[in-house]
Amino acid sequence: MATRRRPLINLLGFEIRFDLTWLILVALIVWTLGAGYFPVVLADLSTGTYIWMAMFGAFGLFASIILHELSHSVVGRRLGMRIKGIRLFVFGGAAEMTEEPPTPRIEALMVIAGPAMSVALAILCFAAATLLAGFNTPQPVAIVLGYLAMANAILAAFNMVPAYPLDGGRLLRAALWAWRGDLIWATRVASLIGGAFGLVLIVLGIVSALYGNLIGGMWWFLIGLFVRAAASSSYRQVLAQRILADVSVRRLMRPDPVRVTPDISVQQLTEDILLAHSLKEVPVVRGDDLTGVVGVADVKAMAASERSNRLVGDIMRPAGDRTIAIDARADEALAQMQRTTGGRLFVVTDGRLVGVLSLRDLLQHLSIRSDLQSDMKDVPSRHSFRGPADASAA
Ligand SMILES: [Zn+2]
Known part of the structure; x- marks a missing residue:
């Protein structure tokens, strides 16, 4: 897809x-x-x-x-x-x-x-x-x-149809969740039904194709595959959010991230920082205070000939949606990463830059936690992070 x-x-x-x-x-x-x-x-x-x-x-x-x-x-x-x-x-x-x-x-x-x-x-x-x-x-x-x-x-x-993540499956999950107060269990049950429903669609698709309805059959087959994939990734997503809700950003962040000041040239930023450290985006600081972010996209937006005489301060953006407080929870960081595109958040306390947190750090933590706890055998993978979907198949 x-x-x-x-x-x-x-x-x-x-x-x-x-x-x-x-x-x-x-x-x-x-x-x-x-x-x-x-x-x-x-x-x-x-x-x-x-x-x-x-x-x-x-x-x-x-x-x-x-x-x-x-x-x-x-x-x-x-x-x-x-x-x-x-x-x-x-x-x-x-x-x-x-x-x-x-x-x-x-x-x-x-x-x-x-x-x-x-x-x-x-x-x-x-x-x-x-x-x-x-x-x-x-x-x-x-x-x-x-x-x-x-x-x-x-x-x-x-x-x-009560097959998560279709609407009916979400309603079923809400009911199970209200009944037992356990979101993970409710999601697990609802997504097992979702997976089974996906399998039914796949089988119906094959049978239908064998009886001559090739396009219709293929369509049901593909929708079945989609529902199965969506059911399992939505479940992993819930699991990941619940695991991360117990951890603070402070525990998972890396201190002392690579940073730049507003007075260096864009040329220096590109060669000495972005390329040298393989980074797409870096924080801009005055003293310890975070004042903005700058990255490959900003450099790309300007003509190559201007890079040596323009300064980082001229092209940086406000850090707004790229910052997270050190005491925030890791699941909030995950949700924020999904809203923005960078996959990296700059951690601040009182406006000072103290660290950086990447999606990879979160995944690493999830993977270790699920290895240590046998009841969490579904390791959330990178593919799980596309946001829960409401699938309205036509
Ligand atoms: Zn819907």
Whole structure:
């Protein structure tokens, strides 16, 4: 799966990004609707009409997926959750969180918002289709609306299957979590069901392909693989967050990080610091006080000829989201690393730079802890850190 994402639009303060794989979904939906579904439902129309119907149908479906995710995101934000944005990819969409909900109640409310939106859209489209059919409007319009009613109903139903990390699985987890008060156990049970459901989809996909439905079968097969992978990585993520919640940044950070002052040239920064130490980003200090960060991206943004006569002070950025307090917990550091992109945080106390903490330090600690504790046999890996996903497969 490609991971390159492009910003698309900003809706209600949420950045909507799409993976390039999303284009596969667009093409597949337009083709399935225009060449398969609509000609079967309503025969003898011109090719041009089928193309328009397919485009409106696909557009409506994607708007529905975005509204589903937006609904999760808006409710999540109201309840105090930090939402990174909405991601659209080959299997649909996901509202990306950087941390687990703090209570089962918040998780349940946030989860139910998505399918509730899909059900509302299904009812709305169905009502509109029925109404329009009575008013002698062109039949294709009613047919497209009818399709959208059905698609939203399927979206709601599929997502309510109790297989983590689908919405239904998240609800199940919230219920188990509320019952026993143990988030890790609840996630483990819900993601085992998620893994089993993924396996069912894989088998159904193979059987379906053997019976001649090649594209549909392949699709179910791939969604099955995706659900299985998402179930296990979401579980590891929860495990990692819980392990790290007991440790402070102070214990895991490395003291005395490489640093620069604002008065050296960009040329010196590049050769003596970034290249010499293989670093992508370094803190800028005045005395001991952290005043900013500077890195490869800032150097790259300027012309090569200017590097010898410009100073670090001219191009550095505020350190804001790259800093963390020495007494913060390591799970907070992990969530912050997932929100930002650097993978390294500069540790401060009273504005003074005292250390650096990298994702590698956190992973190292997790790996040692899970080696020492036999009940934590699922070693969280680097691949686990993509944020819990809400998968709304279409
Ligand atoms: Zn959802």
